[in-house]
Amino acid sequence: MSNNDTRRTTGKVVRVLKDYGFISSETMPDQDLYFKTSWFQGAPPLKEGDVVTFELKTFGDDSQAYYVRRATDEIDSSDLYRRASPSAPRTYNLFKWAYLGYLPNALAALKELALDERWEFKNQPDRPLPILYSYLFHTFGRLVLQTKVVVNESVSLAAFNTGLVDSRYEPIYGLFEPNQEVRTPWQLRGFCIAGEDSNGQNLVRHFNPLPQAAHYFDQPADLLYDIRGGIPELDWNHIVIECIDRYPDEFLEDHRPTGFAVEDSSKVGEQERRAYFEKLGMAIKADKRVYRRIMNRVKDAIDLSIKRTSWNFKTAVPQYYPKVRQLQLLLPICLVSDEVVDLALAVEKTDSGNYLGHTVLTLDWAYRNARLICRPDSDWLEPHEIIEGVIDEDDT
Numbered sequence: 001m002s003n004n005d006t007r008r009t010t011g012k013v014v015r016v017l018k019d020y021g022f023i024s025s026e027t028m029p030d031q032d033l034y035f036k037t038s039w040f041q042g043a044p045p046l047k048e049g050d051v052v053t054f055e056l057k058t059f060g061d062d063s064q065a066y067y068v069r070r071a072t073d074e075i076d077s078s079d080l081y082r083r084a085s086p087s088a089p090r091t092y093n094l095f096k097w098a099y100l101g102y103l104p105n106a107l108a109a110l111k112e113l114a115l116d117e118r119w120e121f122k123n124q125p126d127r128p129l130p131i132l133y134s135y136l137f138h139t140f141g142r143l144v145l146q147t148k149v150v151v152n153e154s155v156s157l158a159a160f161n162t163g164l165v166d167s168r169y170e171p172i173y174g175l176f177e178p179n180q181e182v183r184t185p186w187q188l189r190g191f192c193i194a195g196e197d198s199n200g201q202n203l204v205r206h207f208n209p210l211p212q213a214a215h216y217f218d219q220p221a222d223l224l225y226d227i228r229g230g231i232p233e234l235d236w237n238h239i240v241i242e243c244i245d246r247y248p249d250e251f252l253e254d255h256r257p258t259g260f261a262v263e264d265s266s267k268v269g270e271q272e273r274r275a276y277f278e279k280l281g282m283a284i285k286a287d288k289r290v291y292r293r294i295m296n297r298v299k300d301a302i303d304l305s306i307k308r309t310s311w312n313f314k315t316a317v318p319q320y321y322p323k324v325r326q327l328q329l330l331l332p333i334c335l336v337s338d339e340v341v342d343l344a345l346a347v348e349k350t351d352s353g354n355y356l357g358h359t360v361l362t363l364d365w366a367y368r369n370a371r372l373i374c375r376p377d378s379d380w381l382e383p384h385e386i387i388e389g390v391i392d393e394d395d396t
Contacts (some may be wrong), residue, residue, distance in 0.1 A: 008178075010071060013050045019218075021046065021165035023065045024214050026349045034170060035065040038218060042070050044147060046339055057351070082136075089149050096142035097149075098158075099179050104128045110136070110191050114164040117375060121364055121388040130236045130388060134368040139163050139324045142214040142372070145325065152206045158186050159203055161211040166193060166363055173211060175199045216320050216373050217327050223373075225316035225329050225347075232355035233329075239345075239360055240294050241285050245277035246362050250340045251335045253296075257283035257290050259366040296336060302345065302357075304338060305331040317376050321346060325375075328358065330366050332380045341380045 011025030014032055035054065040046055046068070054065035084191045089097050100106040100190040107129045107170035111119055121169065126255040127133065142148050143160050151158045165171055170193045179187040192209055193201035198239040203210065217223060243251070245265075256262060260283045265273045282293050311316040317330040330349050333339040359371070363386045370376045 008053060009056050009064070010051065010053050013046050013048055013052060016046055016048055021052065023052060023068070025056075026062055031063060031326075033065040035068050036218060038146075038215065039066050040068045044072075088147065088151070089144045092141040094137050095184070097140070097184060098176050098188055099181070099184045100188045103133075106188060107132050107136070110164070110172070112195075113166055113191050115167055115169070115306070118383050121383050121386045122368075123387050126181065126388075131368060131383060132370060135249075135371055136162065137371055138320075138368075139214055141322060142216070142320070142325075143211075145162055148212050148214065150207055150211045151169050156208050157189075157202065157206050159207055159211050161213040162191065163213045169211065170194070173203055175203055212310070214372075217318070219364075221317045222327060222349075223329075224313055225306075225331070225350065226353070227306070227310050229349060229353050229355045231306055232345070232357040234296055234298075235358040237285075238289065239298065239357065241281040243360050244281045244284065246343060246360055248336055251342065252280070252294060253295075255284075255285040255290055255294050257386075299336055300335065301333045302331065305333060305345070308332070312379075314377055317366075317370050317378050317381050318373050320372040321345065321369055322372075324351070324358075330361070330370060330381070333360060346383070363388050 009025055009027045009243050011033065013021060013024045014024045016037070018037070018139040020034060020036050022034060024032050032296070033054075033056070037045070046052070051071040052065075052068050052069040053071050057064055057066050063127040064155050091097050093363075094100075105117075111117075111129060111132060119135075121127040121130065139162065140149070140160065148157065149160045156178050159176050162172045162174055167269045172191055172193060176186040176190055177189045179185060189261045190199040192203060197203050253262070257280070260280065263276055270278070284294065307317070315332065319328050319330050320326070321328055326348065328346045330346055333343040334340060334347050341363065343360045344363060345360055346358045346366075348358060349355055363381065366384055366387055367376065367381055370378075372382060
């Protein structure tokens with residue numbers, strides 16, 4: 001079998017520890033296959049004797065089980081939790097699961113409790129605390145994926161770990177009670193610190209262990225760009241043609257396809273805006289000279305970014321991309337000027353050690369994704385310097 005050979009097969013769980021386990025399979029009768037519990041897709045957690053399917057990956061003489069699922073869950077993977085216990089959330093959408101009251105007040109209360117941090121971009125926001133809003137929404141989705149939203153049915157309480165801390169670095173939890181109006185199953189009772197005030201005391205009384213924070217990576221090395229992997233390979237059609245609406249206006253003005261009529265996309269509706277940039281992308285694709293110029297400028301920007309990363313490893317910023325549920329790294333892309341970052345390139349390290357560039361993101365979008373893991377310690381991804389643009393559909 002060649003390196004990186006993959007296929008879907010069936011086996012039985014023979015051992016489960018905290019972070020990893022082993023699966024026996026007739027495909028590899030002489031070897032129990034290693035898997036990480038974070039590779040399991042489903043709920044509740046696996047136990048010994050469960051029949052599972054998985055993707056077998058072989059690297060030389062070593063084989064491992066990836067993307068593990070229970071065999072009974074193979075019918076419909078679009079909802080990993082429909083066979084979970086009755087107390088498990090049935091949705092990844094926080095606002096379909098719980099009513100938070102008047103949202104600006106709920107966000108303000110969480111901000112007041114949390115360690116001081118900027119939760120807004122440079123420009124005046126259309127909604128309060130947009131970074132915190134995105135953080136809370138997508139953190140809940142990640143917690144549901146990892147079955148870390150906990151329900152105590154006997155006392156009708158639910159809770160989750162927000163991943164935020166107060167000024168003493170004590171974890172902040174959300175405590176929920178049944179929603180009597182039945183619009184959502186739950187409603188927010190309050191954000192709290194374990195053991196403090198009535199909500200924190202109820203949390204300790206009724207949840208043991210306390211809810212865990214979301215987990216995003218297995219190895220610290222996953223958070224660093226390995227320069228030995230070289231320059232990432234890109235899907236140019238996606239990076240340029242399909243994402244052209246994310247490029248700065250000044251750059252697009254300097255790389256206009258021949259005969260293309262420029263319009264002010266900021267003064268039209270979202271549907272008209274999308275149609276305009278789709279038309280622009282097709283015009284660039286048809287104009288080979290302009291297409292190559294854009295590609296060459298992006299390549300130059302990536303070269304500079306890699307040099308910058310080799311000088312300072314903090315240049316590459318880890319992000320969790322909720323749309324694909326994957327940890328990636330963000331590299332700064334300077335297009336108009338080498339001194340100003342215009343976009344972030346999201347890259348993934350492959351099993352071969354090479355890097356793939358998946359997409360480019362606007363800086364506000366990139367910061368939201370990066371903040372899910374931790375507050376970025378970066379000299380180029382700073383919220384007070386970022387203008388919030390069009391809200392992405394994943395964030396609505």
